[in-house]
Amino acid sequence: MGKKRKHQNHFVDSANAKKKTRPNPGPAPGGGPSRAKGKGAGAADGAKKKEQKQYHQNQQPVIPFKPEDAILLIGEGDLSFAASLAAHHGCRNLTATVLEKNEKELLEKYPHASENIAKITGAAVPSKPTKPAKDDEEDDGDASEPEEDEEPTPAPADGDDEDEEEKYKPTLPNNNKILYNIDARTMKPFTKRTTTHNHHGNSTTTKHGVFKRIIFNFPHVGGKSTDRNRQVRYNQELLVAFFNSALPSLAPGGTVIVTLFEGDPYTLWNVKDLGRHAGFQALESFRFHSKAYPGYRHARTLGVVRDKRSGEASGAAWKGEERPARTYLFMRKGEAPEPLSVQKKKKRRGGEESSSDEEEEEEEEEEEEEEEEEEEEEEEEEEESEVELYDDWR
Template identity: 25%
Template sequence: MEVKKIMHYSSSQKILLVGEGDFSFSLCLAKAFGTAANMAATSLDSEDSILHNYSSGSTNLDELEELGCTIVHGVDAHTMSEHTFLKGNHFDRIIFNFPHAGFTLPEHHWFQIELHQDLVRGFLGNAREILGENGEIHVTHKTSYPFNKWEIEKLANEAGLCIVEKVPFYRWNYPGYINKRGHGPKCGRTFPVGESATFKFALDPVGEEKTCL
């Protein structure tokens, strides 16, 4: 079967998507591959919440199911490695786009930044437990202030991961993907991504098996 690709991802990879909102990123990949049989797409929200908060949620979920995607709701990034479905599975790519801990204080406040860091730290620690050999964990994140204060790379190092590559993120590279807020009074609305990048992490190398920056 022909291998199809879009940006950093291909139909030959076993892909896990974490923290999906309206599932438009998952659907973008599935359409590019012509199948979603190699994908598992998860959300923290229940299916009812997805349908209520996102106008495109129902359509996106239906299309993903038709393309063979495994969809799991109620998956917490902090405990996902112990989830009934995910436990014992290993993935080539684990993706979390624009992680956000919700709106408690202004984004520049130190406590709000710590909340975000706790979310990412928990995700990275769990993701490494279900990462396949030579797999990568991808976090797409804003890189301008105050978001650079999250120190994504430092959090990854603390989790026993190293950065393989950091590449600029442009939404237009993913047709049909519309990033959406998942919390607060503007839940379901899009937000400007500004300067953003996809951080690619891998397990710390053993010998010469993996090259890290």
């Protein structure tokens, strides 16, 4: 087993790939030379995309939370992401929410979720059912022995796994919990009251949110409509309602984290604009690396795919966690740091009032270049991602 890569725990935009040069072969007389040149351009473009994909895969994952943070997870599906945070990232202050009314309904939709529940709550992982003893056989007490004792798990190939587990070994009491029947659009605020006293003996009570991070991975309403525009609008309505309901539950200085697949139709949702209209400011975005969350599996909105004849879970599961995705960070307006371009303007106007017209023109040119670079990066991201219709997997 190879050595594990350390994860970054600070917020860094990892979308700074090299700029893509688009070959322009131009017209050529006759069919042969132009066609040959076109093939060469296509091969070069394909190699460039492959190189960029490898570049993003080699980047260190950005982990947008700390183990001690109070984290609210919305729409957790089969709870595999929450289980990974608890088991591999040492998170002990998780509140994972699901839309299903109770545990029974959740397990009917995602039968394997029982193991994830055990990891989150710290309970023993349920073992596989053993064959019942026959009536004429006596119980010698061996049936109560856990299955792991009979076939011990082999040790890791090297010490990396042990070091990783030791690193995230829980030192705090487990306060993780699972809440059922929580709708992202209408959830009640999670708040607490704080009373402060001044030197005059007067007290002031304020109410604020309790969660440092509120995470909603891959929000989707499901296949409500076959009409593309309506489906986009339904998902936009879901996100707007989520932003509005999450705002009062967010602690001062906290962040809301939304992860979406890259490419069409998700880029049409305009998640940054939706957050801004709800009172948030987009801070940054970066690639979502599913491998940074061992055990995480992307769960379909409609549950496990089952065979039409037998009704059993299909073994040919679609691995959505392997599809390119992007994470967006939001903070309340007024709490978010000012963009670098705004800081430069204030510095020029406040500290150096005698700046020349040439300096102001240089600033404007720098801002225009930054905007052009951002637009080019977004175009590259759209070209890199595979365009898949959501109806194929929802």
